[in-house]
Amino acid sequence: MNGPGTVRTIRAALQPHGLSLRGALLFDGDGPRLADGQTARALLLVGHVGSAHWQAFTRWRHRDPDAGHPDPLDRWSKAVIGPLAEANGATAFFPSDPPYQPFQQWAMRAEGLAASPLGILIHPLHGLWHGYRGAIAFAAVPADFEPTMPLGPSPCLDCAGKPCLNACPAGAILADGFQYHPCRSHLARTEGAVCLSEGCLARNACPVGADHRYEADQLRFHMAALKR
Numbered sequence: 001m002n003g004p005g006t007v008r009t010i011r012a013a014l015q016p017h018g019l020s021l022r023g024a025l026l027f028d029g030d031g032p033r034l035a036d037g038q039t040a041r042a043l044l045l046v047g048h049v050g051s052a053h054w055q056a057f058t059r060w061r062h063r064d065p066d067a068g069h070p071d072p073l074d075r076w077s078k079a080v081i082g083p084l085a086e087a088n089g090a091t092a093f094f095p096s097d098p099p100y101q102p103f104q105q106w107a108m109r110a111e112g113l114a115a116s117p118l119g120i121l122i123h124p125l126h127g128l129w130h131g132y133r134g135a136i137a138f139a140a141v142p143a144d145f146e147p148t149m150p151l152g153p154s155p156c157l158d159c160a161g162k163p164c165l166n167a168c169p170a171g172a173i174l175a176d177g178f179q180y181h182p183c184r185s186h187l188a189r190t191e192g193a194v195c196l197s198e199g200c201l202a203r204n205a206c207p208v209g210a211d212h213r214y215e216a217d218q219l220r221f222h223m224a225a226l227k228r
C-alpha cells in the first residue's frame, strides 16, 4: 500500500543512484494495466539527466556477478526501480520491455515535451541529454502526488539554423524525423567510427543543454547498443 509520503520516499530512494522523478501524471481510465489487473490512476516517470546515474550504474556493473550479460543498463534499472515499486504497492514498467509502453507520450503529457528532429524528446533545460529508465504506476493516487506542469515551448521552434539537420554525415536526420536505415548502414561502415566513439554527431550539434552532454563512456555505450 502507498502511504502519506510515498512520492517523497521514492524520490529519496532514487537519489543515491543518480535517478530522479522525470514527470508525474494522472490517468482517467487510459492508464496502463497494473500487475494486479487494475488500471493505473497515477504514474511517476523515472529517469536521468545527463550522466547523473552513470557512476552508480558503472559501480553496479563492476560488482554484478552477471557482468557481461546483455543489456546491463536495463538490468540495473530493474534492480533499482523494481523493488522500490513493489515496496510501495505499485507496478514498475521499463522502456525496453515489450509490449513497449508509451514512455514518450507519458513524458509529453507530464512535462509538455516535444519531439526533436532526432525523435528524442527535447527538454528546455536538458536538451537531448536525458532518458527514461522506468515508470512506477499506482492504482490509487498517493497522498503526496502532484502532477507535473508543462515546461514551455520546444526549443526547436526558434532554433536558429537547426544545426542538428546538417550534422549527420548519413543524412539520417530530416526535418520530419530520424531515418533508422541510413544511420545503421553508416555505423556499420568504417566512416561510422566517429559516431561510435564521439556519439551521434547530430545530437552533439544541438546547442540546448550542452552542459548535460553524456560522458564519453556513456556515449560509446549507447552508440554500441544502437549499432547492434
Ligand code: B12
Pocket: 094, 095, 096, 100, 101, 102, 103, 104, 105, 106, 118, 119, 120, 121, 122, 128, 130, 131, 132, 133, 178, 180, 183, 200, 203, 222, 223, 225, 226
Ligand atoms: C524502438 C525504439 C527505438 C527504435 C525506433 C524505431 C521506431 N521507428 O519506433 C530505434 C532503435 C531506431 C531507436 C533509436 C534510438 N532511441 Co529509442 N526507443 C525505442 C523504444 C524502446 C520503443 C519505441 C516505441 O515503439 N514505443 C511505444 C509507443 C507506443 O510509445 P510512444 O511514446 O507513443 O512512442 C513514441 C516513439 O515511438 C516515437 N518515435 C517514433 N519513431 C521514433 C524514432 C526514434 C529514433 C525515437 C527516439 C522515437 C521515435 O514516437 C512516439 C511518440 O508519440 C523507446 C522506449 C519506449 N518504450 O517508448 C525508446 C526511446 C524512444 N529511445 C530513446 C533513445 C534515447 C534512442 C537513441 C538516442 C538511442 C541512443 N543510441 O542513444 C536512438 C535515436 C537515434 C538518434 N540518432 O538520435 C529514448 C528517448 C528519450 C527521450 N529523451 O525522448 C527512449 C524513450 C528510451 C529511453 N530509455 O529513454 N529507438
Ligand code: SF4
Pocket: 116, 117, 118, 122, 155, 156, 157, 159, 160, 162, 163, 164, 165, 205, 206, 207, 208
Ligand atoms: S539543434 Fe535546434 S532543431 Fe535540432 S534538436 Fe537542437 S534545438 Fe531542436
Ligand code: SF4
Pocket: 167, 168, 169, 170, 171, 172, 173, 182, 183, 184, 186, 187, 195, 199, 200, 201, 202, 203
Ligand atoms: S549516429 Fe551518426 S549516422 Fe546516426 S543519426 Fe547520428 S550522426 Fe547520423
